[in-house]
Amino acid sequence: MKEKIAEAMGKVDDKYINEAVRYNPKKKFMYAGISGLAALAACALLIFGISGLNKNKPNTPVAPATPVDSVVCIDINPSIELNVSKSNKIISAVALNEDASVVLKDMNLEDVELKTALNAIIGSLLKNGYLDEAYNAVNVCVENDDEERANELGDEVAGEINSIFNQQDLIGDVLTETTDVDPEVKALADVYGISVGKLLLAQKVAANMSMELEVVVRFTIVELWDLMDAEPTKLILRDEALLIAVEDAGADINEITMLCNKIQVSDGVFIYLIKFVANGNEKYTYQIDATNGDIIKQEYEYGVEVEIPDIDIDIDTDTEEPSEGTTEDTTEDATEDAIEDATEDATEGTTEDEYTPVVPTKPITKKEALAYAYADAGVDEKEVKLDEIKHYPKENQYVIKFTVGMFDYEYLICGSDGSVLDKEIIDKTKDETDEEVEPLTVDEALELALNKAGVTLADVTKYDIKYTTTKTSSSYKIHFHVDKDHYEYNVDAVTGEITEKEHPTPGGPAEKEEPAKPHEKPEPPKPHEKEALKKAEEAVEGTKLIVTVEK
Amino acid sequence: MTDEQIIELFFERSEEALKELDIKYGKICLQTSYNILGNHFDAEECVNDGYLGAWNAIPPVRPNPLLTYVLKIIRNISLTRYHKNSAQKRNSSYDLAVEELADFLAAPESVESMFDADELAKIIEGFLDSLDTVSRVIFMRRYWFYDNYEQIAKKVGISEKNVSVKLTRLRKRLKNYLEERGISV
Numbered sequence: 001m002k003e004k005i006a007e008a009m010g011k012v013d014d015k016y017i018n019e020a021v022r023y024n025p026k027k028k029f030m031y032a033g034i035s036g037l038a039a040l041a042a043c044a045l046l047i048f049g050i051s052g053l054n055k056n057k058p059n060t061p062v063a064p065a066t067p068v069d070s071v072v073c074i075d076i077n078p079s080i081e082l083n084v085s086k087s088n089k090i091i092s093a094v095a096l097n098e099d100a101s102v103v104l105k106d107m108n109l110e111d112v113e114l115k116t117a118l119n120a121i122i123g124s125l126l127k128n129g130y131l132d133e134a135y136n137a138v139n140v141c142v143e144n145d146d147e148e149r150a151n152e153l154g155d156e157v158a159g160e161i162n163s164i165f166n167q168q169d170l171i172g173d174v175l176t177e178t179t180d181v182d183p184e185v186k187a188l189a190d191v192y193g194i195s196v197g198k199l200l201l202a203q204k205v206a207a208n209m210s211m212e213l214e215v216v217v218r219f220t221i222v223e224l225w226d227l228m229d230a231e232p233t234k235l236i237l238r239d240e241a242l243l244i245a246v247e248d249a250g251a252d253i254n255e256i257t258m259l260c261n262k263i264q265v266s267d268g269v270f271i272y273l274i275k276f277v278a279n280g281n282e283k284y285t286y287q288i289d290a291t292n293g294d295i296i297k298q299e300y301e302y303g304v305e306v307e308i309p310d311i312d313i314d315i316d317t318d319t320e321e322p323s324e325g326t327t328e329d330t331t332e333d334a335t336e337d338a339i340e341d342a343t344e345d346a347t348e349g350t351t352e353d354e355y356t357p358v359v360p361t362k363p364i365t366k367k368e369a370l371a372y373a374y375a376d377a378g379v380d381e382k383e384v385k386l387d388e389i390k391h392y393p394k395e396n397q398y399v400i401k402f403t404v405g406m407f408d409y410e411y412l413i414c415g416s417d418g419s420v421l422d423k424e425i426i427d428k429t430k431d432e433t434d435e436e437v438e439p440l441t442v443d444e445a446l447e448l449a450l451n452k453a454g455v456t457l458a459d460v461t462k463y464d465i466k467y468t469t470t471k472t473s474s475s476y477k478i479h480f481h482v483d484k485d486h487y488e489y490n491v492d493a494v495t496g497e498i499t500e501k502e503h504p505t506p507g508g509p510a511e512k513e514e515p516a517k518p519h520e521k522p523e524p525p526k527p528h529e530k531e532a533l534k535k536a537e538e539a540v541e542g543t544k545l546i547v548t549v550e551k
Numbered sequence: 552m553t554d555e556q557i558i559e560l561f562f563e564r565s566e567e568a569l570k571e572l573d574i575k576y577g578k579i580c581l582q583t584s585y586n587i588l589g590n591h592f593d594a595e596e597c598v599n600d601g602y603l604g605a606w607n608a609i610p611p612v613r614p615n616p617l618l619t620y621v622l623k624i625i626r627n628i629s630l631t632r633y634h635k636n637s638a639q640k641r642n643s644s645y646d647l648a649v650e651e652l653a654d655f656l657a658a659p660e661s662v663e664s665m666f667d668a669d670e671l672a673k674i675i676e677g678f679l680d681s682l683d684t685v686s687r688v689i690f691m692r693r694y695w696f697y698d699n700y701e702q703i704a705k706k707v708g709i710s711e712k713n714v715s716v717k718l719t720r721l722r723k724r725l726k727n728y729l730e731e732r733g734i735s736v
Contacts, residue, residue, distance in 0.1 A: 004668060006630060006649055009694050010623070011672035016679050017619045020691035021579070023684070023706065155552075162552060166574050173553060387710065401710060408713060426716065 021171070066091055070153050071143040071181070072114070073195030075221050076130055078103045080121060081195055084153070088114040093121075097193040102128050115160050122164050129392075136165070136172030137222040141197020143181050150178035175225070177201075192217045204228065211235070218262075235290045241272035244293050245286035249300075251278035259283075271296060301420075364418050366391065369398040372418035373411040377425070379404045397421065440493050442467075445476040449489040452498050455482050467493070554617040561609040568609075569602050576618050580625050586697035587629040588636075589643030597632055601625030626695075645697040652694060652722060678728045682721070689714060690721050 069086040073079065079096035080103065090109040095101040103124045109117045125131045140157050144150035154176040161174050177197060179185075189199040194217055205227045206216040219227065242261055246253050259275040270290035277283050287297040364372075366389055374381055387401040387408075396415035403409070412422040440448070442465055450457060463480035474493040479486070489498050552571050560568035573580075580601060584594035604624040614620030633645065679687050685707055692698040692706055700718075704711045 004671065005652055005694075006645075007668040008671035008675055010626060010630070011668055012676050012679065012691075012695070014616075014619045014623075016676070016687065016691050017622065017695060018616055019684070020688045020696065021616075021618055021622070023688040159552060162575055166578070169578055171576075171579060175553065387712075408710075408716070426713065 069144065070150065071196070072153065072157055073139075073141040073143070073197040074121065074157075075139040075141075075195050075198040075201075076125060076136065077220050078125065078130055079193065079195040079198060080104065082109075082114070082117065084114055088153075088156075090114060090117045093117065096189075096195055099130065103130065114157070118157065118160050119164055122161065122168070126168065126170075131170060131172075136170060137220075137225055138172060138174045139195075139197045139201060139221045139224075140174055140176045141195060141200065142176070142178045143196060144178065145180050147178060154178050173225075175201075175221075198224070201225075201228075235270055236288075236293050238272060241286075241288040241290065241293065242274055242276075244288055244295065245274045245284065245298075246276070246278075248286070248295055248298065249276075249278055249282075249284045251276075251282075251284070255279070364415055366398070368418060369413045369415070370400060372413050372420070373398075373400045373402070373409070373423075376411070376420050376423065377404070377409050379409075391415065440476070440491065440496055442476065444496075445491040445493065446478060448491050448496055448498065449476075449478040449480070449487070452489060453480075453482070453487050455487075459483075554615070558609060558613055558617060561606065562613075569606060572602060572605070572617075572621065576621060579618070580621060582702075583622055583696050584625050584629040585643075586648075586699075587626070587633055587643055587645040589645075593632060593636070594629070597629045598625055600628045604628065643697070644699045647699075648693050648697045651718075652725075674729065674732060675725075678725055681728065682724075686717065686721060689717055693718055 066085045066089075068083040068091055070084045072082040072084055073096075074082070078100035080100045081094040081096055083091040083094070085091050090112050093104055093107070093109040095104045103121065107120060107124065109120065112120070122131065138161055140154060140161070142150045142154040142157070144153065158174040158176045161172075164170075165172050177200065179196060179200060182196075185196055185199060189196045192199065192202075192214075194202070198221065199217065201221070201224050202213060202216045202219070205211070205219070205224050206213045209216070209227060216224070216227075238261055242258075243253065246256060255278065257277040259277065261272065261274045272286075272288040272290050274286040274288060275284065283301040285297075285299040285301075286295060288294070289296055369391075370381075370386070370389065374384060383404050385403045387403060388399070389401075390399045391397075392399070392415075398411075398413040398415055400411040400413060401409065406427065408426040410424040410426075411420060413419070414421050446457070446463070446465060450460070459482045460480045461482065463478065465479075466477040468475055468477060476491045476493055478489045478491060481487070491498055552575065557568055557571045557575065560571060577598070580598045581591075581594055584597040584601075585591060588594050588597065601621060601624045605621050608614075608624075612620075630645075633643075679690065682690065688707055689703055692703045698706065700711045700714045703714045707714070709717075
């Protein structure tokens with residue numbers, strides 16, 4: 001048996017193996033994945049060592065004292081530009097975006113060997129959570145008019161990064177490309193806050209997917225790589241997705257407070273992640289399939305206190321303009337517009353789809369963070385077994401994991417105001433498939449009852465079936481007669497369990513039915529059950545006669 | 552070095568191909584083999600045999616992705632070594648993973664006799680398709696790579712306890728899935 005299963009597992013399609021190799025947890029879970037930082041002490045020391053040696057020197061960028069021979073751009077999510085001399089020493093290191101500033105903070109790489117600088121940068125990337133132990137994609141682009149020199153340097157950088165990955169037990173791919181020095185491309189890359197390498201990649205994807213460059217540049221390198229191979233797809237408008245979500249929530253588009261509306265790529269599927277607050281304290285989170293507008297996931301949270309950002313929502317419900325993701329106006333044609341749009345975004349500071357609450361500098365204490373999480377979960381501190389609490393200063397967020405009885409809780413708490421940014425509650429007693437199980441059909445329920453009685457449908461002279469739903473359960477009540485015997489069964493519509501029976505009753509009248517029991521009133525919900533119960537309340541309650549057959 | 556560049560080295564019959572392959576993927580290959588054999592020496596031998604297998608197959612094969620291809624070779628070699636080695640100490644991650652699954656689906660006369668490995672693989676693929684990504688990765692990491700809970704927890708960014716709970720549910724779900732398809736377990 002063991003061998004058979006092992007053999008069968010060995011024959012499953014490569015795509016499942018590949019997915020398991022390349023799986024990269026979402027940022028929320030990246031925190032937990034970067035626990036083995038002790039192994040990176042060497043890198044960290046290197047970083048601070050370099051920093052210490054250059055304390056008096058200004059941070060990047062540094063005015064070049066020697067001519068720049070090549071520009072090496074490294075993109076993961078942070079975009080870093082290294083100006084390199086002919087002797088492969090760093091003349092200056094430039095942070096092209098905010099993430100890169102975090103990575104290069106306290107580092108002065110001037111006059112440092114390129115290899116050493118790469119070590120330091122990768123150490124910092126790891127330390128700051130931009131690399132993980134699952135899979136990493138690094139885009140390296142070398143700018144030099146001398147193609148041979150560019151190729152040589154590209155290979156050297158890629159080889160060094162691979163070697164460091166290997167030393168650090170990391171898995172990843174490095175894609176290297178070379179390009180001539182092109183001031184126009186450089187200017188556009190600057191506008192987007194990305195490297196020339198990422199811009200070139202984004203331009204290819206934008207052309208392939210017929211999407212606006214302004215949208216594409218926001219994807220990560222891994223996503224861009226995935227999109228390079230993806231089938232061209234038409235996407236619905238961002239606002240269309242919002243309208244779908246708002247309509248589904250039964251809210252008024254003019255009354256909602258927008259928290260987030262951004263596009264993501266997950267397993268090759270384009271998804272709009274939309275978060276908004278309606279009616280003051282009802283928080284909705286939607287995942288909308290960007291290709292067809294289907295609602296993939298909906299979450300509802302009642303009673304949240306949300307800081308309302310001052311964001312205008314400009315929705316033209318009558319618009320029938322082509323999708324922003326499907327416009328033909330891409331790459332070169334769209335360059336000027338893209339620059340203009342991106343510049344506007346930059347000056348506005350906060351865009352609609354990248355709204356981030358303003359974070360005060362002083363975080364709440366761990367004790368306070370715990371109190372917020374416990375209060376939200378509605379649990380008593382004395383009952384709690386705290387599994388983990390971590391503070392992430394960069395994001396100013398607390399990740400809190402605790403257990404109460406048979407429930408595992410994971411909370412992401414905002415470090416500035418204690419608001420619940422995300423949470424997951426796992427009921428260990430409940431099979432996660434429960435919600436997905438289709439209820440039994442009438443035929444299936446009848447068959448179960450007949451099997452239980454040890455008779456077939458041909459033996460039955462008369463039967464009737466009633467379907468009853470309550471807030472917490474649904475079941476079939478099945479009566480039937482075989483000759484003079486009367487059978488009565490209750491079949492749980494979800495589990496198929498036969499919960500009540502009466503048989504046989506010689507001569508028992510079929511009409512002798514018990515009056516319908518009043519619906520059982522469920523116990524008052526626990527706080528963590530509120531959400532589930534609210535959904536359950538939407539389900540139809542009552543009893544209905546499905547079928548009565550007399551032969 | 553990219554996969555394509557390594558494969559080009561294979562095509563050029565350059566031994567650098569094996570060196571680069573080992574630099575890039577050596578650790579995960581060794582870990583996968585070690586999960587099955589529970590012995591570093593044997594695992595290293597199997598990895599080297601796996602590299603040789605890749606050397607013999609490429610060209611003409613041009614695998615994409617390269618890692619998956621090499622891992623499959625090494626996994627097969629490691630399993631063969633495991634079965635040949637009768638004195639193998641039965642406490643590897645492979646033993647634990649396969650036994651927990653086999654125990655749960657314990658009815659040798661049903662699954663084993665009714666389906667050959669190919670058919671069972673197709674059914675398992677259907678089951679995998681029914682899962683969400685995280686669950687699918689957890690299942691594959693446990694029953695293909697034979698990772699232990701700690702390794703899976705790191706991989707998917709959840710606690711070990713959570714991995715344990717999820718795997719229990721996944722086994723139950725697999726059992727239901729098989730039963731729904733008339734495979735009594």
